[in-house]
Every structure is written in structure tokens, then in C-alpha cells.
Amino acid sequence: MALFDEIFTEIKGKVVDLAKAEVKDFADAAAKETKDYLQTSKEKLKKWTLLLVDKKIDGEEFEFLVNSQIGLGEMKVLTNIGIAQIKAEKFKNSVIHLVVDTVLTRVLKV
Amino acid sequence: MIKDLTKTSSNFSPQQYNFFRINYFLVLFIASVFSYTSCKTIAYYDDGSFVKTAELKAKTLVLIDHSNEEYKEYRTKIDDIMILAETLYAMQKARQLNYLTVKQWDILMKGTGVGKKSILPEFFNMWKRKGKLNDFFIEEAKEQIGAAFDEILKLEDQKIRQ
Numbered sequence: 001m002a003l004f005d006e007i008f009t010e011i012k013g014k015v016v017d018l019a020k021a022e023v024k025d026f027a028d029a030a031a032k033e034t035k036d037y038l039q040t041s042k043e044k045l046k047k048w049t050l051l052l053v054d055k056k057i058d059g060e061e062f063e064f065l066v067n068s069q070i071g072l073g074e075m076k077v078l079t080n081i082g083i084a085q086i087k088a089e090k091f092k093n094s095v096i097h098l099v100v101d102t103v104l105t106r107v108l109k110v
Numbered sequence: 111m112i113k114d115l116t117k118t119s120s121n122f123s124p125q126q127y128n129f130f131r132i133n134y135f136l137v138l139f140i141a142s143v144f145s146y147t148s149c150k151t152i153a154y155y156d157d158g159s160f161v162k163t164a165e166l167k168a169k170t171l172v173l174i175d176h177s178n179e180e181y182k183e184y185r186t187k188i189d190d191i192m193i194l195a196e197t198l199y200a201m202q203k204a205r206q207l208n209y210l211t212v213k214q215w216d217i218l219m220k221g222t223g224v225g226k227k228s229i230l231p232e233f234f235n236m237w238k239r240k241g242k243l244n245d246f247f248i249e250e251a252k253e254q255i256g257a258a259f260d261e262i263l264k265l266e267d268q269k270i271r272q
Contacts, residue, residue, distance in 0.1 A: 068254040075261035
């Protein structure tokens with residue numbers, strides 16, 4: 001039982017470190033990307049409105065551009081959901097390797 | 111019967127008993143690891159999809175540069191682009207656990223959300239309706255369409271290689 005407790009403590013420490021690194025990086029990147037998207041959307045909308053007012057583009061073209069920007073936002077959300085799932089899978093695989101390596105190293109020493 | 115088994119197990123030395131116990135534990139442990147790893151949530155990376163999507167993006171952007179010219183002159187090239195796009199869209203639908211990429215293609219090819227208008231076919235439809243497009247619009251639309259392809263490529267590139 002003492003061996004199991006030692007292994008468990010060792011694994012727990014390594015998994016927590018791994019999770020902190022992985023989750024923090026992803027959360028920071030996703031937050032930055034969302035902020036950039038909102039800022040870019042604001043600038044684009046301003047530019048397209050000016051083009052419309054100056055009659056350089058018509059209403060239909062303006063609508064296309066706004067619609068594509070909304071679509072782009074949805075696509076970015078889907079990309080981020082996908083990357084989160086991929087990160088979760090990579091994290092799961094890293095945990096499995098970590099647990100297997102730790103257990104085999106410790107048990108085979110006995 | 112129970113008595114016999116107890117008698118049999120007591121024939122092992124403590125070292126032998128410990129050896130069997132550890133091996134039993136290892137087999138159980140490895141079996142659980144393998145069953146856990148089989149629970150996938152998203153498709154693997156597909157090189158064919160990535161390369162073909164990048165090719166479609168490049169061809170589309172080159173064609174968009176000509177949209178200030180008469181639509182009739184480019185109808186065959188537009189048809190070729192749309193065939194490639196529809197083929198890739200169908201390929202994505204056929205891949206297992208690929209629903210996020212399919213949703214991105216839905217936005218590009220069919221449109222979702224408020225406007226319910228597509229991005230790629232709608233651009234070519236507008237070109238067809240107007241005969242030719244103006245340079246201010248082309249510049250903006252090209253950036254939007256390129257960025258839409260980039261999202262599809264970004265997600266594909268992040269997927270786990272088999």
C-alpha cells in the first residue's frame with residue numbers, strides 16, 4: 001500500500017503540472033484570438049460602412065461582407081472547440097504515458 | 111473445493127505470490143489503458159484534405175482577382191472550382207468524427223446563422239448576376255474568403271497525426 005501511495009502522489013504531481021501548462025496556454029490563446037476578432041470586426045464594419053456611404057460598394061456587397069464576417073466568427077469558434085478537443089486528447093495521451101511510465105518504473109523495481 | 115484452493119495457494123512462497131499479484135495488476139492496468147485510449151472525440155489529421163483545401167484556396171483567390179472581368183469568360187474555371195469544393199465538402203462529410211470541420215464547410219458552402227447565405231457560392235453567384243465586380247469589393251471579399259479557408263486549414267493542421 002505504501003508503494004501505491006508513493007506512485008499515486010508522484011503521478012498526481014506530474015499530472016497537475018501538465019494540466020496547468022496545457023490549459024493555461026490554450027485559454028490565453030483563445031482569449032487573445034476572440035479579442036482580436038472583435039477588434040478586427042469593428043474596424044472592418046467601419047471601413048465597409050464608409051465604402052457603402054461613398055457608393056464604392058452597394059447594399060448587396062455590404063451584406064455579403066457582413067455575412068462573411070459573421071460566418072468567419074462561427075468558423076473561429078469551431079476551430080477553438082476543435083483545438084480544445086485535440087488538446088484534451090493530447091493531454092489524455094500524455095497522462096496515459098506518464099502513468100504507464102511511472103507505474104512500470106516503480107513496480108518493476110520491486 | 112474452497113479448502114483445496116486455499117491449500118493450493120498456500121503452496122506458493124511469499125515471493126512467488128507477490129510476483130503473480132504484480133503481474134495480475136499489470137495486465138489489468140494495461141488493459142484499462144488500452145480501453146481508455148480508444149475513446150476518440152475528433153478525427154485524425156488527413157493530409158489529402160489539407161493539401162486539397164490549400165489547393166482550392168489558392169485557385170479560388172487567383173480566380174477572385176479576375177472577377178473585375180466578364181463572368182462569361184471564367185465560367186468554366188468557376189465550374190471547376192465549384193466541383194473541387196463540392197468534392198472536398200463531400201469528403202469531409204464521409205470522415206468519421208469530423209463534424210466540426212463539416213460545420214466549417216457548411217458555413218463556406220451553404221451558410222448558417224443570421225444571413226443563411228454561403229460564402230463561396232454566393233461570391234460566384236454575385237459575379238454571375240452582376241457580370242463583373244468592382245475592385246473595392248473584390249479586395250475585401252478576397253480577404254474574407256481567404257480567411258475562411260485559413261480557419262478550415264488551421265483546424266485540420268492541429269489534428270493528431272496517426
